[in-house]
Amino acid sequence: MKIAVLGCGAIGSIIVESICSGEIRNAELTALMDIYPDKCEKILENYCPTVKANISICRDLDCMFNSKPQLVVEAASQKAVEEYIPKILSRGINTVILSVGALLDENTLQEIKQACMKSGSRVYIPTGAIAGLDAVKALSNKGIKRIVLRTYKNVYSFDKNTLEKLGFKEVTAKTKIYEGRGDVAVKLFSANVNVVAALSLAAGVIPWVEVYADPELKRNIHEIEVESNVSTIYIRVENTPHPLNPKTSYLAALSALQLLKRIVVEEPIEVGT
């Protein structure tokens, strides 16, 4: 399968490495796109030195389309999803979306759904930095009464301006910096709580969210509580931050990698809902 990657950062680089090393079988990289093309050049140099001449480094979608990808992996930003994903889907190209927070915006969600319906393309959303979306999806068949996400990250993971806007100029101890609706949280912390959107799409209800900044914390922690008539679930995931981007959990990149393996290689036995 021919694959293009949008976003040459922490997650994009793991995807590129996995394609060029052959870890993802039957996958061929056709193009990389980023607002900083030098980042794409660097990862091609590091991970794809022998085939880099065949891989386009793009600044715009036309260049990416010329490389004829069958799948685009978005690992850039919510803004990139709004700007590019409906156009990519309209061409009939399937996409994997990491910046899933963008899909909590009703206009973007509708645009994406319409592009898929018109062209027959599909969107895949990896579980990302959490666990348990399979059970949440299953429970949504009978309705979910309550869903809460608590996220704890080191204070340096949060955008300084956002913290100041919320009235937290300096955070010297564990502090609750936000409590409220999930759709508001993904807009406020666009690079920190994409998992809210994945949970929301799986559950069919918007989670209640608490966000904590802790200067002592070395891991990114997500706690999820789900209550339904059928089951009560409590999940706690403690993630190592990605070395290239502390806002991103390493698990999120591995989750995208695993999803790609599932899309590209049809295994005879598939585990998980």
Ligand SMILES: NC(=O)c1ccc[n+]([C@@H]2O[C@H](COP(=O)([O-])OP(=O)(O)OC[C@H]3O[C@@H](n4cnc5c(N)ncnc54)[C@H](O)[C@@H]3O)[C@@H](O)[C@H]2O)c1
């Ligand atoms: N779903 C999840 O569980 C989950 C977990 C972690 C991160 N994420 C999201 O995935 C995305 C990628 O994460 P990352 O850690 O690799 O980020 P990163 O900051 O390391 O890399 C993002 C790259 O995309 C590029 N980029 C940003 N906006 C762009 C645009 N409009 N057009 C082209 N290039 C653009 C940046 O220059 C950068 O090189 C982020 O939006 C992040 O919030 C999702």
